[in-house]
Amino acid sequence: MASGQDSGTTLMDLITSDPSAAAPNSSPAAAPSTLGKPVNADRKHKKVTLSQIQSDTISAAKALNPAKVLPQKQRRKNPVSYAQLARSIHEFAATADQKSSQKKLVHHVFPKLAVYNSVDPSLAPSLLMLHQQCEDRNVLRYVYYYLARILADSGAQGLSAAGGIPTPNWDALADIDAVGGVTTADVVPRIVGQLSSEALNTEVEFHARRLAALKSLSSASSRSSDILDKLYEIVFGILEKVGDAKQKRKKGIFNRPGGDKESNIQNNLQYAAISALRRLPLDPGNPLFLHRAIQGTSFTDPVAVRHSLAIISDIAMRDPYSVAMALGKLAQPGGALQDILHLHDVLARVSLARLCYMISRARSLDERPDIKSQFNSILYQLLLDPSDRVCFEAILCVLGKFDSTERTEERAAGWIRLTREILKLPEAPSVMSKDKSEDGLPPKPIKEKAAKIRRPQPLIKLVMRRLESSFRSFSRPVLHASARVVQEMGKSRAAAYALGAYDTDEGTQLNTYSEYVDFVDSDQLEGLQPEASRKASSLLNGTGGKDTIASLLASLMEVVRTTVACECVYVRGMVVKALIWMQNPHESFEELRSIIASELSDPAWPSALLNDILLTLHARYKATPDMAVTLLEIARIFATKVPGKIDADVLQLLWKTCLVGAGPEGKHTALEAVTIVLDLPPPQPGSMSELTSVDGVSASDPKSALALQRLVQAAVWFLGENANYAASEYAWESATPPGTALMMLDADKMVTAASSRNPTLAGALTRLQRCAFSGSWEVRIVAVHSLITLAIRSGEPYRLQIYEFLHALAQGGVQSQFSEMKISNGEDQGASGTGLGSLISPMLRVLDEMYRAQDELMKDIRNHDNQKQEWTDEELKKLYETHEKLLDLVSLFCFVPRTKYLPIGPTSAKLIEIYRNRHNISASSGLNDPAVATGISDLVYESKPPPLEKTNSIDPDLAMAWAANLGDGMWESNAPAMDRVNEFLAGAGTDAPDVEEENITSQPSATYDDMWAKTLLETYEAEEDDAKSSGTSSPESTGSIESSISSHFSGLGYPSLFSSRPSGYGVSQQPENKPAAGSRFSNNSYGGSSLEGTSSPIREEPPPYSSPLQRYESFENPLASQSFGSTNDDGNASDNPRFGKALYDFTAGGDDELSLDAGEQVEIEDEVDGWYYVKKRRPGRDGKMAGLVPVLYVNSS
């Protein structure tokens, strides 16, 4: 506290006084104790009185007028700028021998300089001068501090020639840099040189400086390899002299105050050197490095031991074998590692746990079970550590959790370890407990201390008890960490289940488990500790009735659940994650569901945390695909409760993956879980009644209402895209010939037939139909699109059903049928009832064409049959061209597998096949293959390529899943949601959190400027006017990132099992064709080549449809625009003007709008966001010829 005498310095002095002004008279207590040995009592007394006076003065001043106190006082003082501070340092450096200079440096200049985040190199010469000439410890301490900061300002972020680091005070520094002209590169060698020679100085009086120099030097480790080499040399040099602690240890250990001088110096040097070594890059191959680090475990200084263990465990991660060999006897009873168990340093014991884990699991040490079990035993002993940090680390290690890269097997083994192994720990520090399951060796107590012998305990029981007591803690970090440990337990358990290594039920586990324990007990312990053994088994079987793993877990989970009551949302978040991980696929998840539902009703949840939980659902799914349906049900709660806070991309990806994972029997439920949200009543404004009910939608504010609507859109789209998959109903696999359906035109019969044949699809259809009516405009558009997708992909009678529905929709006729479902949203829906006419008509035309072609085909086939004629090539060609044309058309609306899809119906398959074979047309490229188009293929008929007909043998689900880029390949895609999921699964993610815009009360560092650079460090005269802006900051949020929702519907579209970016179109799809998936499927015609092949015709040739469809050309490239037709304004529209008729009178509301009279003919030029830009033949009521009119008011023909 030598320099702590500055208690007389007030804030004003600190902030504003100019050190070049008169010496501060207010610090009489700052006795010039250059050696830092003031008389304690005296100092304390003065300090108390002074600080009291000081605070009294301040509070009095504040009471007068807080706003004006500062400026008034400041006016008397000179401002302190960075430049002035720098100048002061230069001045005082020249007079460093004077006490007054030293005092000012210590009390004024250096503390203020610390305000700046970096120090510019032009100060270095003065600092070095002080370093050489000044002997005042306080000054020197600051000098080392600033030298270290200059060294640490590496090129990456430091004061390069181009400027300084972007700290809030950069402006101040920028000036200096311009003036100074000294670069870091100039000064670093000098600093390093001077500090190095000091670090090598062995004179005793330089001891403290030597340590400080070493510390500062280590900041330079990232500068250059030369400096690094020098550092290694210095550190190893010191360690060579002092590293061998063996003989010194005996005297000096635990004996610090009275230790002799020599050993104290040695201890200090050991600490300084190993601490510096820890900051240097790891040198795993270097035996000397390892040797020095291992020596460090025997050092006296606990921090030194901590660092050396950290180094060793880092090396052990790469090379456990050498570390184990080098550690040798240290791990044995009585060795240094055993002593560390009782070392008073938490992080040292944490490193010890990691070290033990790595060595005891190392494959390379398989031949040395003795070594492994030594380390294993230390690890298990750490489970009893009094520090939660250490104990939890040991639990995580036992569980096989080390970083995020462990393999599933390792985690599974971890769970088995935890549930099956026994800790036998006589309390003597050096008694080794052996684990039977590992090597079968009996325990060999070396130094049996008869005093207290703990009875053997199953690990699981120890861990459970420990966790339960931790969950009763009041400390939030402890609760958070405990929940995290439970989460990791869940992960290991899931891994064990997934591998089937743990196939026995935890309830029946009881028997094997108890037997196992009994076996161990009787076998190993009876002779040795009969009493303990008896106690142990009575504990297991007797006292608490049945302690099964299941019951232990159940009681733990009970405690975990109650932790949800913690007021800290992050603790609750971790608890929810833990619960998700501990949930097993076949258990009831009602409890979890209600917990999550009630949790999500709490508005305190930050969206980042919710998304984290959503990602946890992904991870849980990855670990146990059986959980798909459960997880979807949980995800649904997120969708309905907090639509505005979650990342819809991630949610949709979850839908998609879970749908695939749900398997054949779960698909229906999975689809229901996603789309049941469509059945829920829309949120009633202001109603908060259903907050905790799962089946209510809550959207309390406009933002979440919008998000909810987007989510509904997404769900509708998802339903359309994936209903066929979920229902396993594909047109190209439908057994029903089209003719059958045509005969079922009676709507009622059709519906009955449809729902009896495939309830999943029928249900989806009903939902979509309802959405086509009742949703908002956006939802209706998506619904219609989904319907046409469904129609195209499904066989009969669904297609016909949709056809009829769309037809009626276009005419406005069905409205009455559905009127009871209709929930008015206040929009005028137009004469057609939906305003979707323009959207529907091209869809109807496709279906029309398909049915017409089917009809004709039926007719032709009948004719040919009747006349017993063969099909001529010409006829086949015509048929084939129709087939191709329809395929192209259909592909405009949704993805279909071109090789399999038969727009003219199943009966056409044979004929088309004949034609293809005859003309050597590959199914994938069709007529657009240049070879086919130019007839070349006919010429090279002989060289028929090998048939690509393996498709038929492929399970359709698999094929479709693959088509949708699912499976492994999916995880490599570049969609942002997948990135997020992958990143999460990989445990990455240290990047900064986004801060939501609202409620930011923080004053981001702009105000730091205000406070320090302006308010405090600069003149107050200039500041007075700005005073109001200084305290409370400008509200612009620096960290606000708009939630990504707004982007979801613009480009990336929705997840679909047919891929949201239809692979069939090849639009930017090919680059991400997964190598893995590609090779797996390279032989089938679903392969990349076929999809690629189909892409070219679509892009290069305009679709055969003419004008009305032109505006749908954007569907060619769904990636570019998923605009559902409402925002299409592609250039083609103007090439082929459309005409329309005004349906109603419209009165222009704005300058650019155009009034219309019902019945007027208009030419539609353009469409933007629900508005047409139209031209009329003659001026109307408002005298204008052209302008904007709402789309709904015009019936485009």
Place this chain on the structure above:
Amino acid sequence: MLLAVLFANSDGNILIERFHGVPAEERLHWRSFLIKLGAENLKGAKNEELFVASHKSVYIVYTMLGDICIYVVGKDEYDELALAEAIFAITSCVKDVCGKPPSERLFLDKYGKICLSLDEIVWQGMLENTEKDRVKRLIRMKPPTDV
């Protein structure tokens, strides 16, 4: 890795910040995030009551000491509990330097020494010295063990 140590006053002005291993462009986000956390939770908090938060695989422990909010951010071995150790070392040193839980003014009075203490406690992204007596010695240029 101890990614960040940050001191702020109750208005959310940052008094001291030390980042390690955090890209410059992310620091702004961290600042706002931490300050927002503090603004939402630290009001009325007891001295040295520990609060916890997490973001992805990063942990945050923060507390209130006098008028000063203290935040520490870490990952990997610096989990919630290790950060609690770190923040304990920091608060006890600050209390030691200031003589009591500091007002903002007192904190600024002792600004230089607090920076030096912090330099002994958290050094290059690692927790270094945790005992306040030892830190006290080191900031006076005395070796950890008296010679």
